[in-house]
Amino acid sequence: MNLKEIKEMINLMNENDLVELEVEREGSKIKIRKSSSETASALRPFPEYRMETQAASPKLVETTPPAVTPEKKTHEIISPMVGTFYRAPSPEAPPFVEIGQVVEVGQVVCIVEAMKLMNEIKSEVRGKIIEVSVENAEPVEFGQRLFLVEPV
Amino acid sequence: MFSKILIANRGEIAVRIIRACKEMDIRTVAIYSQADRDSLHVQLADEAVCIGAPASSESYLNIPAIISAAEITNVEAIHPGYGFLAENHHFAEICESCNIKFIGPTPEAIRLMGDKVIAKETVRKMGVPLTPGGKGVIKTKEEALEVAKRLKYPVIIKAAAGGGGKGMRVCHNDVALVSSFTMAQKEAHANFGNQDVYIEKYIADPRHIEFQIMADHHGHIIHLGERDCSIQRRHQKLLEEAPSPALDGKLRKKMGEIAVKAAKAIDYRSVGTVEFLLDRNGEFYFMEMNTRIQVEHPVTEMVTGVDIVKEQIRMANGEKFKIRQEDVKIHGASIECRINAEDPENKFMPCPGKIEVLNFPGGRGVRVDTHIYPGYTIGPYYDSMVAKLIVHGQNRSEAIKIMRRALQEFYIAPIKTTVGLHSQIIDHPQFLQGNVSTHFIEKLMHEDPEARK
Numbered sequence: 001m002n003l004k005e006i007k008e009m010i011n012l013m014n015e016n017d018l019v020e021l022e023v024e025r026e027g028s029k030i031k032i033r034k035s036s037s038e039t040a041s042a043l044r045p046f047p048e049y050r051m052e053t054q055a056a057s058p059k060l061v062e063t064t065p066p067a068v069t070p071e072k073k074t075h076e077i078i079s080p081m082v083g084t085f086y087r088a089p090s091p092e093a094p095p096f097v098e099i100g101q102v103v104e105v106g107q108v109v110c111i112v113e114a115m116k117l118m119n120e121i122k123s124e125v126r127g128k129i130i131e132v133s134v135e136n137a138e139p140v141e142f143g144q145r146l147f148l149v150e151p152v
Numbered sequence: 153m154f155s156k157i158l159i160a161n162r163g164e165i166a167v168r169i170i171r172a173c174k175e176m177d178i179r180t181v182a183i184y185s186q187a188d189r190d191s192l193h194v195q196l197a198d199e200a201v202c203i204g205a206p207a208s209s210e211s212y213l214n215i216p217a218i219i220s221a222a223e224i225t226n227v228e229a230i231h232p233g234y235g236f237l238a239e240n241h242h243f244a245e246i247c248e249s250c251n252i253k254f255i256g257p258t259p260e261a262i263r264l265m266g267d268k269v270i271a272k273e274t275v276r277k278m279g280v281p282l283t284p285g286g287k288g289v290i291k292t293k294e295e296a297l298e299v300a301k302r303l304k305y306p307v308i309i310k311a312a313a314g315g316g317g318k319g320m321r322v323c324h325n326d327v328a329l330v331s332s333f334t335m336a337q338k339e340a341h342a343n344f345g346n347q348d349v350y351i352e353k354y355i356a357d358p359r360h361i362e363f364q365i366m367a368d369h370h371g372h373i374i375h376l377g378e379r380d381c382s383i384q385r386r387h388q389k390l391l392e393e394a395p396s397p398a399l400d401g402k403l404r405k406k407m408g409e410i411a412v413k414a415a416k417a418i419d420y421r422s423v424g425t426v427e428f429l430l431d432r433n434g435e436f437y438f439m440e441m442n443t444r445i446q447v448e449h450p451v452t453e454m455v456t457g458v459d460i461v462k463e464q465i466r467m468a469n470g471e472k473f474k475i476r477q478e479d480v481k482i483h484g485a486s487i488e489c490r491i492n493a494e495d496p497e498n499k500f501m502p503c504p505g506k507i508e509v510l511n512f513p514g515g516r517g518v519r520v521d522t523h524i525y526p527g528y529t530i531g532p533y534y535d536s537m538v539a540k541l542i543v544h545g546q547n548r549s550e551a552i553k554i555m556r557r558a559l560q561e562f563y564i565a566p567i568k569t570t571v572g573l574h575s576q577i578i579d580h581p582q583f584l585q586g587n588v589s590t591h592f593i594e595k596l597m598h599e600d601p602e603a604r605k
Contacts, residue, residue, distance in 0.1 A: 082203050082220040114220040115250070139224035141202040142217065143186060 006030070075125045077147040079140045083114035087136045095136075102128050102152060109147055112140060127151040153469055154178050154228045154253070159193065160218050161233030164523045164540060165445075166193035169231050172461040181225045183218060185211030187531045192523040199225055206533045212236045215243055222252050229253035229468060235535075238444040239266055255468040257367075257422045257443045264418050265441040269312045269350050275438055278417040280410050283429065283437040285352035296333045296351060297326060303353045309333060311340035312348035319343055320387060322354050357589040358429040359398050360384065361436065363411035364452045365424040366463060368473040373415050375408045375426075376456050377482050379448055383577060385500075385593045390570070391577060392448040393487045394455045397548060397586025398430060407436055412477075414441060423449075423464045447490065447540070450521060454486035454544040485548040487555050489578075491539040493530050495568040496597075503568040504532045513561035517544045517554045530567060538569065548586065552578060 009032060013021050022031040079085070087095040087110055097109050108120045109129075131148035134140055157173055158181040159166045166182060170193060173180045182197035187206035194200045201221040204211035211217065213236055222230055230252055232238040241262040247254040256262070265271045269289055272282050286299035289312055300307045300323070309332055311319035319339045321332040333349070341347035359382045367373040380396030381389045399407070411426035425446050427439040449460045458475065467473055494500040510526040522539035524530070530538060543558055545551035559575045580596065582588055 082201055082217050082224065084224055115216055115223065139201075141221075142204045143202055 006032075072150060074130065075127060075149045075151055076145045077109060077121065077123060077149060079112055079121070079142060079144045079146050081112055081114050081119065082141050083112040083119070083139070085134045085136065085138050085140045085146065086111040086113060086118075087132070089118075097129050097132075097147075099129050099132060102126070103149065112146075121146065123147075123149065125149055125151045154465070156181060156198075156225070156227045157229045157231055157255070157465070158183065158218075158222045158225065158227040159197070159231050159233065160212070161231070161236055161238075162188055162191060162193060162212060162523075162534065164521050164537070165233040165447075166191075167196060167523050168521055169233060169461055170196050172459065172465065176462060176465065178465070181221070181227055183211075183221050185533070187533050190528065192525060192528070201225065206531070208236070208534070215240075215246060218243075219246060219250055219252070222247075223250070227252065229255055229465075231255040231465070232444070234444050234447060239442070241266065253468055255422070255465060257420055257424065261418050261420055262443045265424075265443050267312055268310065268314065268440055269348070271440055272438065275414045275417050275441075278413050280414050280417070280438045281436065283352045283355065283439070286350060288350065289348045290333075290351050293330055293333050296329055299351045300326070300329050303351070306354040306356070307351050308354040309336040309349050309351055311336070311344055311346070312350055313344040313346040314340060319349075355429050355431050355437070357591060358382075358431055359396070359588070360389075360427065360439075360590055361396055361399070361407065361430045362425045362427040362442075362446075363408055364449070364460070365411060365415045365420065365426060366458075366460075366467070366473055366475070367415055367420045367422060367424070368467045369421055369470050370472050371419075372473055373412050373420060374473075374475065374477040374480065375411050376452050376458060376460075376480055378404060378407065379451055381448060382588050382590050383583075383592055384590050385597075389448065389490065390593065391487065391489050391574065392451055393485065393548070393551070394451040395482050395485065403434060403436075410436075410438070414438060422467055423460055447537075448488055450519060450540060450542045451486040451488045454519070454542060455482045455484060456480060457483070484544055484546045485551040486542060486544045487551050487578075488540055488542045489555065489559070489574040490537055490570075491541055491562070491574070492536040492570045493538045493567050494536050494570055496570055496573045498568075500570075502532065502536045504530045505567050506530075507564060507567055509563065509565040511561065511563040512539075513541065513558035515558075517551075518558050519543070538564075538567075541574075552584065 009021055020033045097103055103109060103123045105126050106122050109123050110121050111118045112121055127149035129147055130150050133145045133147060156179040159169045170180045180197040182194045182200040183203045184191060184194045184200060185204055185206045203217040203221050204214050230247055237243040239262055241259040244254045244259040244262055264274055276282055284303055290296050306322055306324045309321045319336060321336045323329040323332050336349050337347040340349055361378050361380055363378050364376040366376060378396050379392050379394045381392045383391040414426050423445050425442045428436045429439055430436045453460055493503045495503055506529045507524055507526055512520045519542040520539055524538050541558055543551050543554040545554050556578050559571055562571050577583055
């Protein structure tokens, strides 16, 4: 067999999607096998699928879509712990902050209560409160947004 | 029965516990770190609370965050799983003081068995055989040398507050002992915050045999037979089986009675495991007691038909455990392979990454306990076990055939796993004969068992 014939055999294999071809003729034998670039597997790859989240959201808090979509540069004050969110230092007292109010760096904006301890949460920026993201006395988780602040 | 339980864990055991709860009509709360947002246990639970950053210390070991999550979701009980806070008696105490039922033993039982030196002293009084060892904590090199001379080499130095195979050193002579002693103290301090070490005779070629204990709140304590966990790499179990090919009915009865005695010695409640070393002459020695549910509990479930997690929850609820010792029968044989996302051909390097293709084996006698799914990304923050492949056959021979077949069907890409290593083990003549000791893996892999990972 010459090179031309071998090339024809290779084309034949490709056109017909063959993996292996063996030809014997006039005392000479040739076997051509396509090497697979994929890892050898007895199985065809499965289509990828994601676990469907259940209809009922497993998330603790029903996160209503924020009233304000941050277009301007905004800063999120997020909860550093799991607990219960309180807007005021005590039930009779006025809230620490209101929407529209400007807060300073280090100013207490709310309390997150965890295991009977009241933790004061402070603002890291100077800015105007444009959203209060959690209702009073609602539970919050680690990393949950508490306020949206527009730095000034 | 509890109406809601919080699972203070992650991964496959969290999934296992959530499944048991669902079947018992108990609502479930999952906790998760920011790294586990897409985890299966979060998706399966009724409610989920993010409790912290990825690092275990800030999340799964973060007691205030977990208790806080339990309070805001109003759960009645917490199941700690295994690892993390499962054997932390402070956590058990805090749960109690917050009026949340800790699904496990009493804080006192955890504390007693958590200190390996105290544990041995406690069971010694009940006539439980112990590995010959120096009495209590060894404080100085001179003491160590004296003890070693009395016990005769080889000896092993262990951390009193230790476990999981960490902080252990085998010594064959005085020179090795002196250098290892200081290193062992340092390691013990680094790993467990406590530098106390003790010394025992090192038993050559032992088998690791453990008994599953079930104890209700009414003083009824039985065992559900043994598991043979001799196949270990650097003191981490790779493969477990029930029953042990090394035990006959007589030895099982004898060891089982001692295991129950050890549990009774501390007024034990809930599930637990008593571990023994068995030498070639049929002598056995108490090693330690684990006061939690164990990774390998499924093999006992397969041969006894008992759902250990459900029974654990029922017992925590104060219900009487209905099974008598004489009712416990072992049916057939079960084997479990722990599949880790590690590359055995590259020093067992962990292989985090996204799972693109995944096929689990199935069919008669096959069970897979896992938290992974196609498209899931294995992160670098936690241990590398991704699945437990468990089989059950009418006898050991059939169980081995099913495991061989199941390992061939197990396909995962592009993550590297230890599936191939398990296939090698399951085909090995020594394993087939049931003739392995805890040195089996190191000989198979020509590894130095005491090399640091």
